[in-house]
Amino acid sequence: MTTPTPGRRTGERAARLVTEVFAPGVLVVVILLAVGWYSAPGPSGLGWGLLAALFCGIVPYGILIVGARLGWWSDHHVGDRRQRLVPLAIIIVCVTAGISTLVFLGAPRPMVALVAAILVTLFVTLAITVAARWKISVHTAVAGGVVVLLALTYGLYTLALVPLVGLVAWSRVRLRDHTVTQVIAGAALGAGLAGPLFHLFT
Secondary structure, three states, X not given: OOOOOHHHHHHHHHHHHHHHHOOHHHHHHHHHHXXXXXHOOOHHHHHHHHHHXXXXXXXXXXXXXXXXXXXXXXXXXXXXXXXXXXXXXXXXXXXXXXXXXXXXXXXXXXXXXXXXXXXXXXXXXXXXXXXXXXXXXXXXXXXXXHHHHHHHHHOHHHHXXXXXXXXXXXXXXXXXXXXXXXXXXXXXXXXXXHHHHHHHHO
16 A cells, blocks of 8 residues: 655645635535625625524534434435435425525515525536436536626626635545546536526626
8 A cells, every 4th residue: 555645645634725725615605695695785784694504504514414423324425426316305495494484575686586596506417416417516616606696796896716726626636536527517517507697696
């Protein structure tokens, strides 16, 4: 068995850090707060963003972490594709509850549009994972979607964050959780679906 070199260990630690800092649950909370602030500047907007984040990011991510610790799936990123059906279904239920709550409470249209875009993207991800039996990268899908959503909301200058998507893609491949094709497909899905849907629904 080959002993990892110091450089290799450093690379893996860096990749792990990127994977955790820019995890889907984290980025979803960020974009919901950002769009919440835009839709209603001030405490009100942040309140709407936090409410949406509770259903779409905080609770689902918490369930993934608890499920991994209980041994329901391999890890909180659910690296085994065969185990992804139940976690994705749980997240879809949470997001559906979130959009229902937002509509009932009269949330600003951009907030509802964003959560609707997230929900549709989740269904497509579920279809690819289950029907196509292919492990598309959720990390890069969310990262790609977030960059496009920020550009649609705050302006094209936020496209300067595009290298972030590449960094996330590198981390997933470096950790051998995905292939290059899977991370590219994920980024294309997030950028090409979530952004246009958000624009359409608003």
